[in-house]
Amino acid sequence: MLTKRLIACFDIIDGRVTKAVRFQDNIDVAPAHELAESMYRAQIDELIFYDITASNEQRPIDIKVVASVAEKVFIPFTVGGGIKTLDDMYAALKAGAEKISVDSMAVRNPKIIEQGAKAFGSQCIVLSTQVKRTSEPKFKSGYEVFIDGARVATGLDAVEWLKQGQELGAGEVCLNSIDNDGTLGGYDIELMKLAENAVSIPLIASGGAGEPRHLLELFTQTQSGAAIISSMLYSPRLERNFSVEELKKELSENNINVRI
Amino acid sequence: MIKIKVIDYKAGNAPSVIHAVERLGLTGEYARCGDDLKDATHIILPGVGSAGATMNSLRQMGLIAPLETAVLENKIPFLGICVGMQILFEHSEEEDTRCLGWLKGRVVKFDKSRVRVPQMGWNKVEQLSDFFYFVNSYYAVPQDTDVIWGTARYDVEFAAAVKSGNIYATQFHAEKSGEAGLLLLKNFFEEVIC
Numbered sequence: 001m002l003t004k005r006l007i008a009c010f011d012i013i014d015g016r017v018t019k020a021v022r023f024q025d026n027i028d029v030a031p032a033h034e035l036a037e038s039m040y041r042a043q044i045d046e047l048i049f050y051d052i053t054a055s056n057e058q059r060p061i062d063i064k065v066v067a068s069v070a071e072k073v074f075i076p077f078t079v080g081g082g083i084k085t086l087d088d089m090y091a092a093l094k095a096g097a098e099k100i101s102v103d104s105m106a107v108r109n110p111k112i113i114e115q116g117a118k119a120f121g122s123q124c125i126v127l128s129t130q131v132k133r134t135s136e137p138k139f140k141s142g143y144e145v146f147i148d149g150a151r152v153a154t155g156l157d158a159v160e161w162l163k164q165g166q167e168l169g170a171g172e173v174c175l176n177s178i179d180n181d182g183t184l185g186g187y188d189i190e191l192m193k194l195a196e197n198a199v200s201i202p203l204i205a206s207g208g209a210g211e212p213r214h215l216l217e218l219f220t221q222t223q224s225g226a227a228i229i230s231s232m233l234y235s236p237r238l239e240r241n242f243s244v245e246e247l248k249k250e251l252s253e254n255n256i257n258v259r260i
Numbered sequence: 261m262i263k264i265k266v267i268d269y270k271a272g273n274a275p276s277v278i279h280a281v282e283r284l285g286l287t288g289e290y291a292r293c294g295d296d297l298k299d300a301t302h303i304i305l306p307g308v309g310s311a312g313a314t315m316n317s318l319r320q321m322g323l324i325a326p327l328e329t330a331v332l333e334n335k336i337p338f339l340g341i342c343v344g345m346q347i348l349f350e351h352s353e354e355e356d357t358r359c360l361g362w363l364k365g366r367v368v369k370f371d372k373s374r375v376r377v378p379q380m381g382w383n384k385v386e387q388l389s390d391f392f393y394f395v396n397s398y399y400a401v402p403q404d405t406d407v408i409w410g411t412a413r414y415d416v417e418f419a420a421a422v423k424s425g426n427i428y429a430t431q432f433h434a435e436k437s438g439e440a441g442l443l444l445l446k447n448f449f450e451e452v453i454c
Contacts (some may be wrong), residue, residue, distance in 0.1 A: 001413055003382045003391065022437060040438070045382055070279050076393055076436045089286055094275050121309040123378050124397040171395075200372050203378045225381055238319075259382040259391040 003259045004219050005045040005226035006247060007204060008233055010035065012081075015065045018052075019235045026052075029234055033068040039233070040073045042244040045259055047077040048101065048174070048228065054082025055104060055148065061088065063095045070096020078126050089116050093124065101174065103128040104147035105153055105171040107161075110168055117169025127170035131158040131191065132178040141194055150178045158191075159198045166199040173199060174228070176206035182230060182239075184210025184238070204228060212242060212250040219256045226251045265291040265300040267327075267344075273435070275342070277306045280435040281313060284446050294326030300336055302449055303327070306435070309344030311367065311398070312355035314343045324360070332362065335426045339448050342396060345422065345429035349400050354355065364403035370396075375415040380404035384446040385420045385432070390440040392420070392432035399431060 010017040010032060017035050018026035036047055049069070051061045061082040066200045080101025089100045100120075106113050106127060115124045116245040130150045131188060143158035163172055175195055177188035183229045187205045195203055205218050206228035218227050232242050234256065262279055268274040268290040281288035288304075291297050300402040305327075307314050318324050331338040340348050347359040352367035359367070370377045378397040385392055387410040399418035402408060409428070410421040421430045428448060 001384065002394075003384075004381060005381045039356055043438075070276065071282075074280055074442060075285065075435060075438050076395075076433070093273065096276050098273065098276070119309075121313075123380065123397075172380060200376055202376045202378065223376070225376065256369075 001257050002225070003045070003257045004251065006206075006215070006244060006258070007046040007226050007228050008039045008044045009048045009050070009206065009228045009230045011050050011230075012062070012065060015062065015068075017192055017234070019237065025234065029236065032065050033072055035205070035234065036069045037072040037079075039244065040075060043248065043259065044075070044244050046075055046226070047073065049077065049079045049081075050078070051081030052103070052149065057156065058084075061092055063091055066092055066095040066097050073188045080128055082127070084112070086115055086119055088243055089120060089124070091240065093120060099124050099126050099172070101126045101128040102170075103130070104152075107145065107147050110164065113165055113170050114167040117171070122169045122201075123169035125170050126172045126174055127162070127165040128174040128176065129158065129161060129165075130176045130178050131142065141198075143191060143194070146178060150181075156170055159194055162195055162199050166201050169202065174204040174206055175226075177208060180208030181206070182231065186210070186214040187218045187224075189217060189221050192218065192224050196223040202211070202226070210238075212247055215247060215251060216254050216256065219251065220254075235244070261301070262286060263299050263301045264288040264304065264449065265297055265302070266304045266306065267291050267318075267323065269314070269321060273306050273433075276433075277304055277435045280442060280445055281449075283442060284449070286449060291323075292321060294322055297323075297326045297330050299348050300330060302339070303330060303335050304341065305344035305347075306338045306341045306349070307345070309343060310354050310357075311343055311346050311352035311359060312357040314347055315357055315359060318347075322402045322415060328360075328362075331427060335447055337448065337451060338428065339434075340427075340429035341435065342431060342433055345431050348422075348427065349430055352398060362427060363400075363422065364408060365401050367398050367400050369398050370415060379414045382437075383412040383414060383420070383432070385412050387411065388421070388440075388444070390412075391413070392430070392434065392437040392441060394420075394432045396431055
């Protein structure tokens with residue numbers, strides 16, 4: 001049986017992992033390849049790297065970081081940030097990434113999803129989306145898509161955007177709740193349930209994990225196949241971090257199928 | 261002298277395979293034309309993308325005849341990965357593609373009304389007693405069940421790995437399956453695979 005995946009997510013600035021709360025006040029944690037290798041040794045299932053300043057600085061993703069990780073880590077990893085063209089995607093895949101995450105760029109130019117899926121296969125294209133609750137009636141799902149580090153509202157309904165992304169060829173969705181991000185209060189279960197009814201591709205839940213029981217809630221109450229964890233694993237802001245082993249043990253004891 | 265050749269077409273993830281080979285203390289070289297295969301002691305065909313695109317790339321690179329000479333006539337140990345496994349069979353439902361036909365059987369799609377497609381993540385291969393990383397919407401159905409080396413379950417029980425003589429293939433990404441995957445590759449190079 002397919003196991004549930006725990007994915008460590010790294011925000012990268014200048015080759016180093018940083019940690020922010022609600023997209024602000026990044027503090028330094030460790031060099032990317034070192035943290036990646038230690039997570040790999042600890043049996044993390046997958047990694048995601050966001051080059052969070054690439055977009056703003058109008059430069060492509062830092063390939064040196066991708067390559068340094070690929071030499072040490074033999075599990076799939078996804079990279080995102082600053083990907084604008086097929087050549088950017090190819091450069092990241094060639095450096096050893098498994099998948100490409102598209103986010104703000106895909107909203108500006110949805111064709112990039114289609115082009116990427118055609119060139120490299122749907123399984124390579126992860127549609128990452130930042131969404132926020134709204135009470136405005138024009139958003140039927142109750143969630144709006146934001147871009148550019150969750151700063152800019154797009155007017156897009158979250159569920160409509162996911163459907164369009166799947167239609168265009170995305171192979172996976174990574175859905176981040178802006179409201180829950182960094183709160184350590186748990187995933188947005190309602191959001192994930194909306195998404196699972198909207199699309200048939202695999203789903204990754206992001207934003208809000210602070211305790212092992214949040215993972216358990218996600219995997220028992222939704223069809224999400226994977227969960228992003230970051231603060232829990234390594235944020236120096238937390239009183240207590242959890243090891244991958246601890247988290248998997250807890251899940252396994254509660255009959256969640258994990259790689260252990 | 262061991263000469264590992266990894267077939268590189270633009271959609272494939274040959275670099276990841278090379279990284280894994282290097283981690284094992286060996287060197288791998290890219291093969292991009294028939295001549296590159298001449299001195300190979302081991303050939304790996306990685307794959308991402310579709311069966312149709314992979315077949316087209318092999319054809320355009322003029323690799324099909326040299327591969328058949330190396331693998332079918334000269335019996336060079338061969339490992340197909342993911343789509344590199346699927347195209348060994350006769351036919352794939354994906355874009356109605358005629359494939360190499362080295363192994364009898366066909367490739368069909370998971371039922372997306374029953375499970376999320378693609379299958380994405382770590383699945384247990386019972387016969388190999390470990391977890392491996394899968395990313396696939398399609399799976400092979402070998403006609404001759406003797407070639408099945410390992411199976412896993414995703415809605416249905418499917419062939420996760422096959423072997424037939426010097427031909428080995430895994431539906432999972434051995435190069436991205438952690439230490440279990442590296443060990444499988446090591447065994448392939450040392451030909452102690454079982």
